[in-house]
Amino acid sequence: MHPAPSVIIFTCISGLGFGLLTFLGLNFPDVSGWTAFWFFFIAFGLAVGGLVSSTFHLGNPQRAWKAFSQWRTSWLSREGVFAVLALMVMGLYALLVIFFDTKIAPLGWLGAALSLITAICTSMIYGQMKTVPRWNMSSTPVLYVMYSLAGGALLAGQMTAALVLIVFLTGFQIYAWMQGDKRFDEAGHTIESATGLGNLGKVRLLESPHSGENYLTKEMIHKIGRKHAMKLRIISALFLGVLPIFVMTFMEVHHIGAAVLVISHMIGLFISRWLFFAEAEHVVGLYYDKR
Template sequence: MHPAPSVIIFTTFSGLGLGLLFWLGISPDPHGGWVGFTFFFIAFALACGGLAASTFHLGHPERALKAFTQWRSSWLSREAWSAAGALAVMGLYAFFWVLLGIHIAPLGWLGALLCLATVGTTSMIYTQLKTVPRWNHWSTPALFFALSLGGGALLAGYINTAVFLIALSGAVQAYWFWQGDQRFSDSGTDLGTATGLGSRGKVRAFEPPHTGTNYLLNEFVYVVGRKHGDKLRLISLALSTVLPLLLLLTNPGHLLAVIAVISHVTGVVVSRWLFFAQAEHVVGLYYGKR
């Protein structure tokens, strides 16, 4: 699928921000004063900035509020409600703690749960799509959770926790890459099942459906060369997992910790680009692209 910059920004930075808010919400001894303000500011900036970016790939961004009306059937609507709840509760928690010095732990726990719910609903927007077999698997929400919590722990300065979770997210990411390559063929979907003519024998297209490009080809039949895809996968794993782990395990100071954060975020951006660019939509069968 076409990797729109808005959804890459959305899924990368909202996940990091919500992951940081999760750790701030469950911390038994959170930072107060200006230090606490700085942590909450970074978390809200990432979460709100990422969520705001998600509206830019809508055809009519002014209608985004209508997403709240479809919570019974739409994971996008559920994401909107859980995100609004998470930001409201964590905002209230931060107000009492940072500005008034009142630590209401249950409020932080509730906000942390809502942050996890938001990450989960975001992942389900993609996981539910049977038309994209690479996404339609339990490893997709596992990847979203691992990256959010690992990146959040890194931003929160929880080094030991970050080492474990970043290593875990790297393993999940590698599995997602490897297993995802087999998912389209394992789904059993081909031109025969798509047309309902498979029982008559092998089905092939007589000629291309269109003589030129169209919306479906532009948005759903984006193709990345295997050689380039493999290189980008190695780059994403090296930046998001290997380099941050090496830096964190050397007992880093502030400078190396900042480099680890930058490396991790850059690697996640690359992996998110691949998440969309290598998502083979079944509509590509009609154009001979699958």
């Protein structure tokens, strides 16, 4: 699948933002006044920034508001609805915390739950795709939620929680990569099954429908990113987990240290999200004898 920068930025950044909102809603860290303002400022900046970025890949972004209507069937619509609900509830909560020094705990819990549900909805946009076997597995939502929570914990300065979550996240990401490698073959999709001609013999594409590219081949048969997949996985795992875990375990983390941790984790996150798209193979490639 084509790794569109706007979609990578959207899923990464808004995931982190809603992860931080989850922790803020649960009153971690216990802050008020200006300190609380900056925490909420970062959280809303990331969540809203990500959502705005997601509209950049639309063909007609001026109609994006219509995407709130189909929450009964569409995960993308649900994501939009829950994102707005989470932002409204947490906005009210933040307003009360910052300006009125009032904490209504149940309101925060509700906001935290809505933030977490938003991350799940994002993951299901991809997890539901039966046409992309690498995405269509239960580890996809687990992974997205773990990324959201681990990054959120780090941004919220919850070092113990962050350490535990990042250890689990890194391990689970490696497991998901390995599972993902087997998915396409496990699903049993081949050019023979796709064309239904397998009973006649071995099938190969003799002539492509057209001499050049088309929307489908550009969008769904994207091979460039896979060339260095293994190296990128290692680099991602190092920045995402190994380095932050090392720093958190063996060093005293202050403000600059925390910034380094967050940046390192985010580099790892961006690389792994790039791979999430670049390594994903769509079954339509079979009709083009490509994967």
